[in-house]
Amino acid sequence: MGTVLVLTFFGALALGVPLAIALGIAVVLVFLLIDPALLPLLPQRMFTGIDMFALVAIPFFILAGELMGSSGILERMLQFSRMAVGRFRGSLGQVTILVSMIFGWINGSGVAGASAVGSMMIKPIGKEYKNTEFACAVTGCSAVVGSILPPSVPMIVYALVAQNVSVAGLFAAGVVPGLLIVIGMMSIVYVTARVRGYPAAPLTGLTMGAKIAIIHRFMLAAMLPVIMLGGILSGAFSPVEAGAVAVLYTLIVGFFVTRSLNGSKVYQALLRTGVISSVIFLMMGVANAASWILTTEQIPQTIGAYIMAFTENPLVFLLLVNIALLLIGLLFDTVAAMVMFGPILIPLAAIYGIDPLHFGLIVVVNLVIGLVTPPVGLSLFITAGIGKVPVEGVFRAAAPYIIWLFCVLALVTYFPQVFMWLPEMLGYT
DSSP: OOHHHHHHHHHHTTOOOHHHHHHHHHHHHHHHHOOOTTTHHHHHHHHHHHGGGGHHHHHHHHHHHHHHHHHHHHHHHHHHHHHHHHHHTTTHHHHHHHHHHHHHHHHHHHHEEEHHHHHHHHHHHHHHSSSSSHHHHHHHHHGGGGTTSSSSSHHHHHHHHHHHHHHHHHHHHHHHHHHHHHHHHHHHHHHHHHTTTOOOOOOSOHHHHHHHHHHHHHHHHHHHHHHHHHHHHHHHHHHHHHHHHHHHHHHHHIIIISOOOOOOHHHHHHHHHHHHHHHHHHHHHHHHHHHHHHHHHTTTHHHHHHHHOOOOOOOHHHHHHHHHHHHHHHHHHHHHHHHHHHHHHHHHHHHHHHHHHHHHHHHHHHHHHHGSSSTHHHHHHHHHHHTTSOOHHHHHHHHHHHHHHHHHHHHHOOOTTTHHHHHHHHTOO
């Protein structure tokens, strides 16, 4: 039945059916083939997949990100970032990466970052450097960091699937790899700008008073991720409470400080949050039903036996996991892949003696890379749509950044001491 599930799923995808619906069709068909009387179990398994209180954090983080775009906070981040790195070559690309990083610290979603930051930066970069594909590639690839830096939505999902790691521990583990991604991408932009002759774009004519005012306005925006992450990592409040704090803070700033928010903008933000959250939860529910089928067919045990027979070396096992997850990430949504394949791989990692936090970060980084790799590459498809350029050109322009993501993945996989010192220092291991 596992073969039927996979073939039906890919067949539906080939016909252009949306991913969640394609997986749902495959699950329904397998339920009918096993026993039509089992069909009432489908909604039960779907509900079980989303019946977790910690998932409430996801719509909170998404809503905070949506409100940022309407409350003037994102513009403050953009102005400060331009002042900070505007004197460097390719500075508009550098600004995009910095804004994506800060936005990711609040929103936790790579796809949302690609959309929000892309709508602000792609056209100015394309106009300044006469290369819209470059603009789309930088924006799409830098948005990935939002799913690795805390508060990461994929990390929340993984912690719920794994049940052997804390969300805060994963957040702490993601800080160093996320910063490495940012530094590497900014370096690539700088080298590219020097080779192609892209100029700097500093904010000129600023007095000391104007610079202080920009910093002051930025600090008001920067306090939000500091409060959220400080509260989570210190144990002051849970990720759900952090999401609620983020929404409350953004509303207060938007209504009473920047005065950019109004009832209509809040309603639109709520509407977009509902749509995005419903897609995530539908994916999780359907993927949980698919995972139940795989488990009842004893596919995890079969795969585990094959891998154990192939190698007893943990390093070889991690190599196989990386290859498998990169292939899975090419075709599956990040959340769906975690729910479906997490129950297969997580027990195997425990058998090989791999630290749960270490393995969790490996899974997250692998699947997040799928946001920028063909044929799906959702983040780059979004930015190509904003820039109105063929996605093939965007994929070519994104090649250096994707290579750097693979380099960070290798560091995460085989040199865990690079990042594990932080969760160890905070007492999560």
